[in-house]
Amino acid sequence: MEPRIGIITYGDDPHGHLIKKKIGEQHGVWCCLIPSDELVLRGRLEWSSDSDAPALLPTMDGQTVDVRTLNTLWYRRTTVKQLLPEHTDAAYELPIFRGTERVLEGILLNAFQGHWVSHPLATRLAENKLVQLHAAKRAGLRIPATLVSQDPVHIRRFCAAHPGAIIKPVATPRGVELASTAVVSQELLDNEEALALTASIYQECIPGTRHLRISVLGERCDGALIEAEALDWRFDLNVPFSPYPLERHLGQRLRDTLHELGLVMGIFDVKLTDDDEPVFLEVNPQGQFLFVEALCDLPLADIFAAFLVDQAKQDVRSRQR
Numbered sequence: 001m002e003p004r005i006g007i008i009t010y011g012d013d014p015h016g017h018l019i020k021k022k023i024g025e026q027h028g029v030w031c032c033l034i035p036s037d038e039l040v041l042r043g044r045l046e047w048s049s050d051s052d053a054p055a056l057l058p059t060m061d062g063q064t065v066d067v068r069t070l071n072t073l074w075y076r077r078t079t080v081k082q083l084l085p086e087h088t089d090a091a092y093e094l095p096i097f098r099g100t101e102r103v104l105e106g107i108l109l110n111a112f113q114g115h116w117v118s119h120p121l122a123t124r125l126a127e128n129k130l131v132q133l134h135a136a137k138r139a140g141l142r143i144p145a146t147l148v149s150q151d152p153v154h155i156r157r158f159c160a161a162h163p164g165a166i167i168k169p170v171a172t173p174r175g176v177e178l179a180s181t182a183v184v185s186q187e188l189l190d191n192e193e194a195l196a197l198t199a200s201i202y203q204e205c206i207p208g209t210r211h212l213r214i215s216v217l218g219e220r221c222d223g224a225l226i227e228a229e230a231l232d233w234r235f236d237l238n239v240p241f242s243p244y245p246l247e248r249h250l251g252q253r254l255r256d257t258l259h260e261l262g263l264v265m266g267i268f269d270v271k272l273t274d275d276d277e278p279v280f281l282e283v284n285p286q287g288q289f290l291f292v293e294a295l296c297d298l299p300l301a302d303i304f305a306a307f308l309v310d311q312a313k314q315d316v317r318s319r320q321r
Contacts, residue, residue, distance in 0.1 A: 125261070
């Protein structure tokens with residue numbers, strides 16, 4: 001039995017296309033890309049209560065794949081919206097979006113029996129930053145002092161105790177690649193209506209200019225050091241990037257955090273204090289990594305392709321027992 005790999009992501013996602021190419025060229029393993037935002041346009045979704053019937057999803061090359069035959073599924077990107085035919089009645093858009101999302105989820109959860117990277121339910125839960133912080137703390141990582149509140153009195157008290165405190169959302173909606181982190185302004189603190197509108201994360205600001213972007217795949221950790229003055233370095237990549245060898249205990253705590261979250265991969269953002277203490281900021285269950293490869297010469301795409309192939313081969317061996 002030859003290993004078979006599926007990648008579910010947006011049709012124009014460069015990560016998905018590059019990894020598919022590397023899996024084929026470097027490992028000679030069959031791989032398909034399932035465009036998660038083109039399911040309505042491509043059609044051919046199918047599932048039946050008949051246990052012998054195929055569970056079909058459309059692939060980028062115009063074919064279909066029976067998800068029961070896949071050994072590994074990289075569950076990279078899904079979306080609550082779909083590309084729709086022209087002149088689709090706007091009144092039907094929301095039912096179409098929700099129905100397609102539920103059908104995709106149902107087909108995968110019912111029919112796929114291989115190795116998830118990572119399981120959709122664990123992925124969805126881990127996108128919540130409160131859940132991440134709790135898992136990181138349980139794994140032994142230092143986390144920033146944090147308040148989640150919509151009580152203006154409590155928010156002001158917290159910000160007074162932590163000058164320069166930052167604000168960020170509890171979760172980033174699917175389809176939004178970057179949600180900015182900002183310093184809490186006096187204007188916001190003076191606006192009771194805005195503070196009470198929704199609960200947000202208020203956090204102490206960790207001083208320093210050394211940021212770590214760490215890719216964790218199973219047991220492997222690959223770190224990059226970013227040296228930047230900006231609070232959120234992601235909006236200006238014209239700063240020094242370099243490979244950063246991780247201390248053993250930090251690597252283990254990152255892996256333990258993934259275990260707590262039920263994930264097999266994650267892209268971590270960590271900040272180093274002036275005393276070299278790593279502070280966990282967040283983990284993206286399916287974060288971007290190609291820009292890190294380009295900026296500091298880490299072969300992350302090759303590493304990731306090999307990881308997916310290894311996961312698929314493990315599943316083949318388990319089915320042959």
